[in-house]
Amino acid sequence: EGTLALDVRVAPLGARHVLLLVEDRTQARRVEEVRRDFMANVSHELKTPVGGISLLAEAIADAADDPEAVARFAGRIRAESQRLTTLVYEIVELSRLQAQESGAQMSLVDVGAVARDAIEGTRTVAEARNIEFVEVLDPQTLVYGDPGLLRTAIANLLTNAVNYSTERTRVAVSARNRGFVVEVAVSDQGQGIPAAELDRIFERFYRIDAARSRATGGTGLGLAIVKHICANHGGEVTVWSQEGHGSTFTIRLPAASHGPVPGAQAESES
Ligand code: ADP
Numbered sequence: 472e473g474t475l476a477l478d479v480r481v482a483p484l485g486a487r488h489v490l491l492l493v494e495d496r497t498q499a500r501r502v503e504e505v506r507r508d509f510m511a512n513v514s515h516e517l518k519t520p521v522g523g524i525s526l527l528a529e530a531i532a533d534a535a536d537d538p539e540a541v542a543r544f545a546g547r548i549r550a551e552s553q554r555l556t557t558l559v560y561e562i563v564e565l566s567r568l569q570a571q572e573s574g575a576q577m578s579l580v581d582v583g584a585v586a587r588d589a590i591e592g593t594r595t596v597a598e599a600r601n602i603e604f605v606e607v608l609d610p611q612t613l614v615y616g617d618p619g620l621l622r623t624a625i626a627n628l629l630t631n632a633v634n635y636s637t638e639r640t641r642v643a644v645s646a647r648n649r650g651f652v653v654e655v656a657v658s659d660q661g662q663g664i665p666a667a668e669l670d671r672i673f674e675r676f677y678r679i680d681a682a683r684s685r686a687t688g689g690t691g692l693g694l695a696i697v698k699h700i701c702a703n704h705g706g707e708v709t710v711w712s713q714e715g716h717g718s719t720f721t722i723r724l725p726a727a728s729h730g731p732v733p734g735a736q737a738e739s740e741s
Contacts, residue, residue: 474497476496476497477493477495477496479492480492480494509675512676516558516676517558520555524552524555527551531545531548554685554688557688557690558690562692564623564696565675565692565699568699568700568703571703575617578618579613579614579727580613580617580618581612582613582616582621582655583609583646584608585625586606586625586644586655587606589625589626590644593626593633597633597642600636600638601638602636602639602640602642603640605642605643606644606645607643608645609645611648612646612653613653613726614725614727615704615727621704621724623696623700624700624701625644625655625722627693627697628697628720628722629642631659631720634689635687635718636660636717637660640661642660643656644657649726652723652725652726653724654723654724655721656720657720658718658719659718660716662714662715663712663713663714663715664679664712664714665714669710669712672694673697673698674695675691676690676691676692677691678691701722701723701724704724704725706723707722708722
């Protein structure tokens with residue numbers, strides 16, 4: 472931080488003048504550093520499940536006469552392979568988003584409908600933990616966006632809300648038309664996030680409790696993906712949390728129809 476990377480070139484211009492070309496490479500260098508860090512993290516993160524799988528394969532070979540142990544190890548190999556598949560998928564997704572090559576198909580999208588879809592997709596996981604979704608979805612929550620990417624962003628927040636909550640609690644989901652912005656909020660009654668971690672959780676591969684994240688099939692990429700999807704839509708994601716009480720993640724996107732939509736106003740004030 473604070474250092475500039477300048478590329479300086481000098482070209483003679485006749486006998487008494489020189490042309491000085493100064494190119495600011497600071498931004499380019501920073502991008503390059505971020506890319507290198509990411510690649511280092513990726514190889515580290517990939518080594519963990521691959522290492523696990525190869526150890527488990529050895530264990531199976533050694534336990535050939537113990538069918539119960541073989542079945543147990545095989546189950547763990549399956550779980551690790553699944554993790555690896557998710558990880559590879561999310562790494563590719565995030566790289567595309569970062570390069571702004573997400574192949575986004577922008578159209579007029581009803582965010583409330585997308586949220587409803589994401590809720591349906593997460594319901595089985597939620598039911599397994601006895602967590603109930605409570606939703607308030609305004610009509611007329613229109614944005615220009617890619618429905619698939621927006622669904623991914625909302626689904627990632629829902630999955631986290633379910634995974635980091637206590638059993639038998641509620642997760643509130645709302646999609647509201649606030650005039651210039653459309654707001655999606657996901658609130659859980661879970662463990663909350665320490666104030667000092669709030670900025671860091673959006674970083675790639677950052678987890679507060681790696682063991683817990685791994686146990687729930689997390690990759691540490693979910694929130695980084697949400698952040699990039701929001702940024703690519705001209706929006707943002709923010710978090711509010713109180714330790715021991717719960718967290719609220721809010722996505723704000725520029726509304727496609729600026730100003731209050733007639734008829735939707737009364738409901739969005741409730
Ligand atoms: P992960 O795959 O680990 O869930 P994310 O990028 O989605 O990765 O989240 C990063 C970290 O932020 C998680 O490991 C967890 O520690 C914390 N976190 C995310 N969502 C919540 C939440 N709703 N409540 C508590 N902690 C959360």
